[in-house]
Each structure stands twice: as C-alpha cells, then as structure tokens.
Amino acid sequence: MTQTVLITGASGGIGRMMRSRLAREGRVLRLLDVVRPEDPAEGEAVEIIEASVTDEAAMRAACEGVEAVIHLGGISREAPWDGILSANIDGTRVVLEAARDAGVARVVLASSNHAAGFYEIDDAPEGGLPADSLPRPDTYYGVSKVAMEALGSLFHDRYGLDVTALRIGSCFERPWDRRSLWTWLSPDDCARLLEACLATSEPAFRVVWGISRNTRRWWSLAEGEAIGYHPQDDSEIYAAELLGDAIDEEPQGREERLAGGTFCFTTLGEHM
Numbered sequence: 012m013t014q015t016v017l018i019t020g021a022s023g024g025i026g027r028m029m030r031s032r033l034a035r036e037g038r039v040l041r042l043l044d045v046v047r048p049e050d051p052a053e054g055e056a057v058e059i060i061e062a063s064v065t066d067e068a069a070m071r072a073a074c075e076g077v078e079a080v081i082h083l084g085g086i087s088r089e090a091p092w093d094g095i096l097s098a099n100i101d102g103t104r105v106v107l108e109a110a111r112d113a114g115v116a117r118v119v120l121a122s123s124n125h126a127a128g129f130y131e132i133d134d135a136p137e138g139g140l141p142a143d144s145l146p147r148p149d150t151y152y153g154v155s156k157v158a159m160e161a162l163g164s165l166f167h168d169r170y171g172l173d174v175t176a177l178r179i180g181s182c183f184e185r186p187w188d189r190r191s192l193w194t195w196l197s198p199d200d201c202a203r204l205l206e207a208c209l210a211t212s213e214p215a216f217r218v219v220w221g222i223s224r225n226t227r228r229w230w231s232l233a234e235g236e237a238i239g240y241h242p243q244d245d246s247e248i249y250a251a252e253l254l255g256d257a258i259d260e261e262p263q264g265r266e267e268r269l270a271g272g273t274f275c276f277t278t279l280g281e282h283m
C-alpha cells in the first residue's frame with residue numbers, strides 16, 4: 012500500500028534537503044510550497060502543489076489521502092508580526108484543521124529552538140535541557156513556534172492526532188560558528204528524526220529537540236531516543252576548522268551562552 016506524506020514548505024532549506032532523504036519504496040511525497048517545488052525527476056514518486064499553508068481550500072485538498080503531514084512551511088526567522096501571525100500561527104491552524112478533517116493520523120511540526128531561546132547553558136541539568144521545558148521565546152518568530160506547539164497539543168487532546176513538535180536547532184549542511192556546533196542538526200539526522208516521528212506507536216503530543224549527537228550539546232536527546240531517534244552525526248568534526256586556537260575556550264558572552272544566540276538580541280518585528 013502506498014503511503015502519502017505531505018510536506019509543507021517543501022521549497023525551503025530543510026524541505027529541499029529532505030526530498031531525496033525521505034524517498035522510500037511505497038511512499039509518495041506530496042510537496043507543497045508557495046514557491047513551486049521542482050518538477051519530479053524521472054521515476055521520482057512526488058506530487059507537486061503550489062499553494063500557501065494559509066489557503067484553507069488548498070490545504071484541504073492537499074491532505075486528501077495523506078497518512079502524515081510534515082509541516083515545515085512558514086517564515087523561518089524574525090519578521091514583522093502580521094506576517095508571522097498569518098504564515099506561522101494561522102498557517103499551522105489551517106494545516107491542523109485540514110489534517111483533522113481529512114483523517115490524517117500524524118502531524119510533525121517544525122517548531123524551533125527559538126521557542127526556548129532564552130535558556131542559558133547553565134540552566135541545563137545533567138543529561139541536557141528537557142525538550143518540553145517551558146517556553147522562553149526569543150522573538151515574535153519564537154512566539155509563533157510556541158503557538159504552533161500549543162496548537163499541536165490542542166489537536167492531540169481534542170481529536171487524538173499524533174503530533175510531534177520538533178524544537179529544531181540549526182539544520183544546515185554543516186555548522187558555521189561556535190553556537191551552531193551545539194545546535195547543529197545534520198540533514199541525515201533530520202531525516203532519521205522525521206522517520207522516527209512517522210513510526211511512533213501510540214498517538215501522543217510530544218516535544219523533541221532536533222539536534223545531532225553533538226559533543227557540545229546541552230539539550231536532551233532522551234525525548235528523541237524515546238521515539239527511536241538515535242542521531243549519528245557529531246559537529247565536533249568541524250570544530251578545529253571553525254575555532255582554530257580557540258577550540259577549547261568556553262562560550263563567551265550571552266550571545267554564545269543563550270540557546271537562541273543572536274535571535275535574543277535582534278529587534279522584535281524587524282526582518283533579520
């Protein structure tokens with residue numbers, strides 16, 4: 012039987028990196044974005060939808076026959092409030108309502124570390140800061156991710172959807188500075204994490220950090236491991252190249268000690 016997985020925000024950074032990594036025998040990826048995703052390559056099991064996550068009719072149609080939704084769509088950094096409110100908060104509501112109406116069993120939500128950006132390294136207990144630590148958003152963007160998590164919780168409790176909200180660190184091909192050495196989520200680990208979310212056994216609402224097995228991490232891996240996410244990559248292989256002689260220095264100043272880094276200091280409501 013074919014499994015159809017809808018990915019919103021499929022033309023964004025993570026969406027593009029996941030396209031080949033989530034391809035599986037017996038799976039169709041339905042790729043949706045306001046920016047039209049690339050047409051399928053020969054033999055690629057993908058369907059393309061050009062639409063906004065705020066478009067209720069389009070989202071309803073997109074959810075038809077879908078087993079799981081991976082919701083990556085929306086604005087991915089600080090921006091004026093109106094846009095955040097519409098794309099990230101209302102967009103998530105529209106996605107969840109469409110999923111519920113279509114009988115979709117699972118939804119994975121791309122939350123962010125910026126829902127908890129004001130935690131500092133010293134706040135972390137042994138084993139790492141729990142993934143479901145109380146929100147401490149660092150921006151309006153972070154607030155929208157807190158709202159996203161709240162909507163996920165609501166749709167689990169009301170309608171029984173299986174919802175996993177991922178507090179994603181920094182999902183890029185490679186880390187680029189001291190902070191990203193502990194926030195890094197390698198693209199391969201991101202795919203492993205999403206596969207774990209697609210294979211959970213009991214419907215629940217859960218929050219999980221999206222990071223790799225980085226030597227410098229201070230966020231807990233326990234919640235991910237509980238659903239079978241066992242990250243394999245470690246950013247430490249880049250540390251010498253990135254930090255040179257400063258490789259063993261402690262993180263300096265609040266920008267390097269706060270989870271959200273520069274997001275904690277950017278002007279609220281202004282494009283970053």
Ligand code: 15L
Nearest residue numbers: 087088123124125180181194
């Ligand atoms: C995020 O939430 C952003 O979407 C991404 O672009 C990065 O800035 C990341 O956080 C990060 O904290 O590195």
